[in-house]
Amino acid sequence: MQVRDITVLAAVISVVAMLVIPLPHWLISFLIIINITIALLILMTAMNMQEALQFSVFPPLLLLVTLFRLGLNVSTTRAILSEGDAGKVVETFGTFVTGGNILVGLVVFTILVIIQFIVITKGAERVSEVAARFTLDAMPGKQMSIDADLNAGMISEKEARERREKVSGEADFYGAMDGATKFVKGDAIAGIIIVLINLVVGIIIGVVQQGLPFAEAAVLFSTLTVGDGLVSQIPALLISTATGIVVTRAASNGNLGSDITSQLFSQPKLLYVAAGTIALLGIVTPVGPLITFPIAIALAVGAYMMNKSSKEDPNEIEEFEEEVTTDNMKSPENVINLLNVDPIEFEFGYGLIPLVDTAQGGDLLDRVVMIRRQLALELGIVIPVVRIRDNIQLQPNEYRLKIKGNEMARGELLLDHYLAMSPGDDDSIEGIDTVEPSFGLPAKWITESVKEEAEILGYTVVDPPSVVSTHMTEIIRNNAHDLLGRQETKQLIDHIRETYPILVDELTPTPLSVGEIQKVLGNLLREHVSVRNLPIIFETLADYSKMTSDVDILTEYTRQSLAKQITTQYAGNNHVLKVLTVSGRVEKLIADSIQQTEHGNYLSIDPNDSQAILESMAKEIERASLMEQSPIILCSPAVRVYMRQMTARYFPQIPILSYNELESSIEVQSVGVVNVE
Incomplete structure (x- = not known):
């Protein structure tokens, strides 16, 4: 364990010890100042965060500082009731802050409790409850959105993983905050009870046990009680405010201070209206211009300065935007980005948008995820992300599949029909004649009304999403060798190196380079032989690559080593x-x-x-x-x-x-x- 871990554990244990061990007055005063400092630090951190997850430790921290404050309350209560003294800080708050007027102190303390308990704590509790409910309800939709962006190629696997972790973290955070606000509410209630105990029991102890006159006992214990209540409620108020800021904070690019100033004063004209209203208030009411005019003048000057700084020549802005656009088009980086070719592209006409639109029940994105998983298990390689986009140049019901920028397949779908394939010579079903795109079999597009009849006659009936997903699977399977380049081969090598480092070191970079290994694996995939069993493949290559570097011969040796796999592939259980x-x-x-x-x-x-x-x-x-x-x-x-x-x-x-x-x-x-x- 690190030093800071031990420090936190020691602090928690010390808080528990405070509940049972009497503390000297100087230590109580020191801990009270520490409590106020921690509250200020938490409040400033809450104000300067940009999103809630930047302060994800807040819920457990809220429990710890609440426990710490209650421990201090127990210590001060013990000192007040047993000795009639709780240290310099409590005495100062009880006399100096209240101006020596106990009634004023009690009123100030009551107002603080009302503000914290009824206004801030109640509101923060309600916001936390609603935020937790809506965050959990929105979690499935956010996860589906991430999967859709991943399948469309808009984000990488790493970005998708980070976004999933963020969504999960937000759900956990707001769920924890829903419970953590109960600590703040309970702390406010406990503060009220502790003050009543200190006041009533203190006066009784002063009169009965210590023999003080009632008036003197009331003044002494009222002063200490008010001081103790203030030194505990001021940090509690700061923590409650921080809680409210955390649960009401929306994600932005700035902290709370910058967001307030940039958004509250975003329209200078409104400041002129406010300045005129304040000036008028000083003229027509007994308040007087001496108080209102300085504020009105400050507002008017601020509005003038902001309005002046925001005015720019529209022509200059337009010229600047055109210049930036021209520079971007001329930059080599912009041109280079146009040269990128996606490994797999699926394009479709506007009539097939319901296939991918989840709002219309489209599940093609989910099917693409399953296709990639299925082919990864079947072929032993990672299938690249399929970039899915619409193309207005295609016919409305047409789609095409590209691999490495080259069109590999094209087809047409009728979304309101089913594709029926006859088991034999039966041609009695009415429909639109077509060809099944995956295997080139004669088929018909039939309507919903004749679907049941076709199934009874033995037709194989599939829906349009299944047709296109099957076609996509076959095309990717038949062209898997084109998807396996040197970079993908290097990833496979690095993956097997984690479990078979000696085998990989013996094979590459000598006697075989990454390119030669890629050619062997490509030859296997070209003939639909899975390369998932890389240890056997690499063992064979390591044995025979010392005798020959001919890729075709090495492929034949590898196929012979995979005899059990090939036999099972074509013979099955027979x-x-x-x-x-x-x-x-x-x-x-x-x-x-x-x-x-x-x-x-x-x-x-x-x-x-x-x-x-x-x-x-x-x-x-x-x-x-x-x-x-x-x-x-x-x-x-x-x-x-x-x-x-x-x-x-x-x-x-x-x-x-x-x-x-x-x-x-x-x-x-x-x-x-x-x-x-």
């Missing part, structure tokens, strides 16, 4: 995997066409042979699809990468596996053979 095998003739044809150079190997196959292989593959894929089987190509490890290169443009969604990428426990069944004559 122990049988149905595939299309590549004949030995085709594999030999491909192997003989591999050209080896110092910069790596590449496939140089005769166009006629390539065309024959692709036609045979297309025929077998179509036949497998008719059998309702997902086509998977299986070949030897030596030619797998070149087979992928040859077919990537024509069959990008068809997985091509090698024998080494399958678990030995899996049963492989060939349902077709890719062959050439």
